[in-house]
Amino acid sequence: MINFAQTFIDALSLGSLYALAALGIGLLFGILRLINFAYGDLITLGAYALIIPSTEAVATLFIGGWPWFMVIIAVAVIVVAAALLSDLLVFRHIRRADPATLMIASFAVSFVIQNVILMFYGSRPKSVDLWSNLNYQIAVSGLRIPLLQIVTILATLVLMGGLTLLLKRTALGIQMRAAAEDFRMARYLGVRGNLVIGLAFAISGVLAAVASLLLLSQTGTLSQTMGVPLMLFAFIATVVGGMGSLIGAATGGFAVAFASVFLQAYLPDDLRPFRDSFVFGIVILMLLFRPAGLVPTKALVERV
Amino acid sequence: MTDTAQRRFLRAALPVLALLLGVTAITALVALLGNDEMALTVTEALVRLIVVVGLSVFIGNSGVVSFGHIGFMCIAAYAAAWATCNPMWKQLMLTGLPVFLQQAQYPFWVAVAGGAVLAAAVALVFGAVILRLSGIAASIATFAFLAIVNNVYSNWDSVTAGVSSIIGIPTVVGPWTGLAFALGAIVLAFWFKGSRFGLMLRATRDDPVAARASGVSIVRVRLAAFVLSAFIVGIGGALFVQFLGVATVDMFYLQLTFITLAMLIIGGMGSVTGAIVGVFAVTVFVEFFRFLESGVAVGESVLALPEGSQEIALGIGMALILIFRPKGLTGSRELRLPGLGSSRRAMAPPLTTTEATARS
Amino acid sequence: MLEVEDLAVSYGGTTALAGVAISVKEREAVCVVGPNGAGKSTLLAAIAGGVPPKRGRIRFDGKDLVGMRAENIARLGISLVPEGRHVFGTLTVEENLFIGTYAMSDQRHAQRDAEQLLGYFPRLKERWRQPAGRLSGGEQQMLVIARALMTRPRLVMVDEPSLGLAPKIVDTVYSTLLALRAERGLTLLVNEQSSDRMLKFSERIYVLRNGRILLHGNTADLQDGEAITRAYFGFDEHHTPATSEAAA
Numbered sequence: 072m073i074n075f076a077q078t079f080i081d082a083l084s085l086g087s088l089y090a091l092a093a094l095g096i097g098l099l100f101g102i103l104r105l106i107n108f109a110y111g112d113l114i115t116l117g118a119y120a121l122i123i124p125s126t127e128a129v130a131t132l133f134i135g136g137w138p139w140f141m142v143i144i145a146v147a148v149i150v151v152a153a154a155l156l157s158d159l160l161v162f163r164h165i166r167r168a169d170p171a172t173l174m175i176a177s178f179a180v181s182f183v184i185q186n187v188i189l190m191f192y193g194s195r196p197k198s199v200d201l202w203s204n205l206n207y208q209i210a211v212s213g214l215r216i217p218l219l220q221i222v223t224i225l226a227t228l229v230l231m232g233g234l235t236l237l238l239k240r241t242a243l244g245i246q247m248r249a250a251a252e253d254f255r256m257a258r259y260l261g262v263r264g265n266l267v268i269g270l271a272f273a274i275s276g277v278l279a280a281v282a283s284l285l286l287l288s289q290t291g292t293l294s295q296t297m298g299v300p301l302m303l304f305a306f307i308a309t310v311v312g313g314m315g316s317l318i319g320a321a322t323g324g325f326a327v328a329f330a331s332v333f334l335q336a337y338l339p340d341d342l343r344p345f346r347d348s349f350v351f352g353i354v355i356l357m358l359l360f361r362p363a364g365l366v367p368t369k370a371l372v373e374r375v
Numbered sequence: 376m377t378d379t380a381q382r383r384f385l386r387a388a389l390p391v392l393a394l395l396l397g398v399t400a401i402t403a404l405v406a407l408l409g410n411d412e413m414a415l416t417v418t419e420a421l422v423r424l425i426v427v428v429g430l431s432v433f434i435g436n437s438g439v440v441s442f443g444h445i446g447f448m449c450i451a452a453y454a455a456a457w458a459t460c461n462p463m464w465k466q467l468m469l470t471g472l473p474v475f476l477q478q479a480q481y482p483f484w485v486a487v488a489g490g491a492v493l494a495a496a497v498a499l500v501f502g503a504v505i506l507r508l509s510g511i512a513a514s515i516a517t518f519a520f521l522a523i524v525n526n527v528y529s530n531w532d533s534v535t536a537g538v539s540s541i542i543g544i545p546t547v548v549g550p551w552t553g554l555a556f557a558l559g560a561i562v563l564a565f566w567f568k569g570s571r572f573g574l575m576l577r578a579t580r581d582d583p584v585a586a587r588a589s590g591v592s593i594v595r596v597r598l599a600a601f602v603l604s605a606f607i608v609g610i611g612g613a614l615f616v617q618f619l620g621v622a623t624v625d626m627f628y629l630q631l632t633f634i635t636l637a638m639l640i641i642g643g644m645g646s647v648t649g650a651i652v653g654v655f656a657v658t659v660f661v662e663f664f665r666f667l668e669s670g671v672a673v674g675e676s677v678l679a680l681p682e683g684s685q686e687i688a689l690g691i692g693m694a695l696i697l698i699f700r701p702k703g704l705t706g707s708r709e710l711r712l713p714g715l716g717s718s719r720r721a722m723a724p725p726l727t728t729t730e731a732t733a734r735s
Numbered sequence: 736m737l738e739v740e741d742l743a744v745s746y747g748g749t750t751a752l753a754g755v756a757i758s759v760k761e762r763e764a765v766c767v768v769g770p771n772g773a774g775k776s777t778l779l780a781a782i783a784g785g786v787p788p789k790r791g792r793i794r795f796d797g798k799d800l801v802g803m804r805a806e807n808i809a810r811l812g813i814s815l816v817p818e819g820r821h822v823f824g825t826l827t828v829e830e831n832l833f834i835g836t837y838a839m840s841d842q843r844h845a846q847r848d849a850e851q852l853l854g855y856f857p858r859l860k861e862r863w864r865q866p867a868g869r870l871s872g873g874e875q876q877m878l879v880i881a882r883a884l885m886t887r888p889r890l891v892m893v894d895e896p897s898l899g900l901a902p903k904i905v906d907t908v909y910s911t912l913l914a915l916r917a918e919r920g921l922t923l924l925v926n927e928q929s930s931d932r933m934l935k936f937s938e939r940i941y942v943l944r945n946g947r948i949l950l951h952g953n954t955a956d957l958q959d960g961e962a963i964t965r966a967y968f969g970f971d972e973h974h975t976p977a978t979s980e981a982a983a
Contacts, residue, residue, distance in 0.1 A: 104511075106511075106515075160694075161694045161697075161698070164698040165697055165698055165701075168697070168701065169510070169511075170510065170511040170514075171439075171440035171510070171511055171514050172440075172697060172701065174440070174442075174511075174514065175440065175636055175640060175693075175697065176693075176694060176697050178633050178636065178637075179633075179637070179690045179691075179693040179694045179697070180690070180694070181633075182633055182686060182687075182689070182690040182693075183686075183687050183690035183691060183694075185686075186683035186684075186686035186687045186690070187683070187687060189682065189683040189686075190681045190682060190683035190684070190687070194682075242833075242837035242840075243837075245826065245830050245833070245834065245837060246834060246837055246838055248823070248825065248826055248830075249823045249826060249830075249831075249834050252823045252824065252825060252826070253821055253823060255785055255805070256817065256821040256823070257823075257834065257838075258784075258785075258804070258805040258806045258809070259783055259784075259785065259805055259809060259814070259815045259817065260809060260814075260834050260835040260838060260882065260883075260886070261806050261809035261810055261834075261835050261838035261839045261886060262806060262834065262838040263806050263838065264804065264805075264806060299629070303522065307519070310515055344530035344531075345526060345527060345530055345531075347522065347523075347526040348522075348523045348526045348527055351519040351520075351522045351523045351526070352519070352523065354515070354516075354519045355504070355505060355516050355519050355520070358505070358508055358512050358515060358516050359504070359505070359508065359516075362508075362512060
């Protein structure tokens with residue numbers, strides 16, 4: 072029982088991280104039909120922003136040494152700026168392209184960001200000590216829960232709550248939801264396309280920033296591709312949850328996390344290394360048998 | 376053959392011949408005149424040419440972007456590695472291999488054929504499952520396939536040596552072998568494009584509703600292209616490991632997927648000529664930046680671009696192509712030779728559904 | 736008020752409109768009829784900035800609309816109700832209604848306008864907080880018309896409002912459009928496949944077929960329907976477009 076509860080909390084915290092990233096990806100897909108591969112690299116960028124650019128093997132904290140709320144704000148500003156820049160320089164010019172072309176363009180953006188990081192920070196992974204006191208474990212009735220897991224879950228709850236409020240209660244948020252559902256119709260009604268898209272990029276940037284801080288405090292290691300696996304799982308989470316639906320993206324994040332954590336815990340030993348294959352296999356099955364995802368929105372059945 | 380039929384055949388065959396000659400000439404020039412390092416570069420480029428031409432057989436005809444073909448390359452590459460790698464090493468490291476692979480060492484051509492056939496067989500099974508998906512959904516499924524292949528080959532230690540390399544593969548592939556297979560791949564791609572299946576497939580791409588109404592089974596024609604393209608890409612994979620002498624899973628993942636797709640897009644996704652031009656353009660471009668990274672003497676000082684410049688330049692170049700020339704450098708058209716009659720229907724006639732079905 | 740000259744639009748290789756010219760005067764009700772695939776929807780979409788023209792001019796109050804973004808065209812006072820209704824299904828009726836005024840940050844008249852429009856469409860008030868996707872087809876059509884009017888446009892373009900609706904509901908839609916027009920001095924440009932209803936509703940009719948205008952005239956002169964039928968079914972295909980004198 073304790074084992075199960077421990078696994079459950081692991082899944083919940085991993086799911087929070089996936090859900091955060093999946094929301095960022097799902098938001099852009101809903102509005103732009105863009106599967107943003109560069110999202111993982113925005114996460115990486117956020118983590119690297121904490122240290123002083125240098126090719127030395129030892130990382131020296133820069134932003135990372137500031138008070139925690141300043142860290143969050145500064146990293147968010149940097150990642151949002153990069154996200155907006157990617158739109159301004161690339162995606163804005165191919166708005167009418169089909170989703171596969173957009174995805175390839177995001178591949179190009181991802182490749183550029185990775186190599187810019189390589190150029191300024193060198194190719195060796197670096198260990199960074201960010202908020203390591205969060206690894207302190209709290210013992211609750213036989214369970215040992217790292218503080219970081221609780222922080223991850225709370226941060227996700229706060230951000231998801233904020234996002235929901237923004238989308239449901241503000242004029243801009245309502246326009247965004249309209250644009251996500253039917254972009255052309257929204258523009259016929261006067262919704263400014265670039266404003267809404269810019270906001271979507273900005274929000275996805277904030278989510279990526281928080282995800283990168285949580286990821287880094289968990290792993291303690293910087294590398295140029297550190298964001299890629301998170302991006303991949305978040306991406307399949309949006310497919311599993313229902314592409315373009317935000318509730319779907321969050322649900323998908325938790326579903327994928329629960330699937331992988333429980334597979335990890337309960338698969339036979341010799342199959343355990345192939346856990347990710349099972350998770351990716353689930354994606355193919357979802358596409359085949361439930362293409363609208365776990366939380367279908369009417370608008371997307373015809374689109375995907 | 377009547378006179379017009381002969382003319383039509385010439386009109387179709389001559390541009391292909393011209394492309395074959397062009398590729399041969401460039402290879403010969405570099406292999407005969409260049410140094411060893413240049414011979415390596417041109418061999419690698421020819422292997423990539425095979426892979427990109429293979430990609431274009433599926434993507435160019437079906438219009439569906441596949442992110443999974445490097446998975447087929449990986450499968451074939453490992454098969455070739457199993458076949459040719461030193462048996463002593465295999466018995467030591469790859470304890471899970473079946474005896475017929477573990478105990479023996481097979482010749483080059485068996486490795487190539489075996490790898491390509493294995494890739495094609497996997498494509499047949501996987502394609503039959505996913506090719507009824509449309510557009511982006513099919514692309515996502517191919518991506519999931521790539522991730523699965525990567526995960527399996529990274530962790531199946533007893534057969535793939537996990538994330539470490541398989542070593543001791545005889546390096547028998549040089550520029551001339553590469554050239555022979557590249558020419559074969561080009562001919563195969565043109566043959567498929569002009570075949571009944573190729574025509575029907577492009578009809579389904581241009582007008583799926585009409586194509587379905589006329590009885591063309593989208594899944595079947597797509598599957599044919601998918602299997603053939605996996606076969607060609609597989610040849611590329613089998614050659615690649617016998618060129619490098621080592622096989623590592625991470626060679627066949629996102630980076631190579633990106634570079635091969637970039638080549639195809641920069642050249643033009645819709646044509647075989649585009650695939651060839653793309654490989655050539657990207658190779659020259661990357662080599663040029665690699666040269667700048669290694670340092671250029673300007674007067675008394677040496678100026679060198681920092682590491683990563685070539686990748687950044689490639690990414691920017693690709694974005695620029697997507698923005699300003701979405702059909703690639705060739706406009707996704709095939710090569711046309713002047714002086715072969717005024718007809719505009721040179722290699723790939725802009726076909727209509729009725730035409731395609733009339734031929735079927 | 737609206738002048739379209741020599742408008743050509745194509746999708747990929749197919750031509751949707753080839754040299755179309757229409758004009759709409761202030762406070763007129765003008766109708767474009769034509770069979771399915773004639774290019775009617777493309778014409779309205781091109782005016783609203785949804786598809787880029789290959790050639791031609793579109794002027795509204797003398798201002799050239801070609802190349803302008805759809806959202807800025809909407810701000811000039813042109814509102815399009817596209818074919819197939821396009822409600823935002825996951826948004827509530829209320830949110831659907833206010834999208835335009837949110838977008839233009841113009842809330843001055845919003846509450847009052849909404850009250851007034853709900854007077855015409857009382858059903859919407861009953862469904863106020865429900866997702867628009869759950870409304871019936873007729874209710875959705877009312878919602879999109881009301882939604883289009885919330886930003887106080889001067890020209891309202893409606894694309895096939897009768898498509899897929901019961902005749903009785905279509906009657907309501909048209910009588911409401913006429914009433915709103917009288918009350919607010921709207922200018923209307925409406926697409927339909929069938930000309931029957933249009934002979935009563937509009938003042939002028941264009942017949943569009945295969946991307947060309949084949950007939951143009953005052954409704955009063957076309958009441959017997961003969962000329963429209965001929966143009967509609969393409970009997971005059973190879974002649975220059977017939978133009979009734981009174982319209983010139």
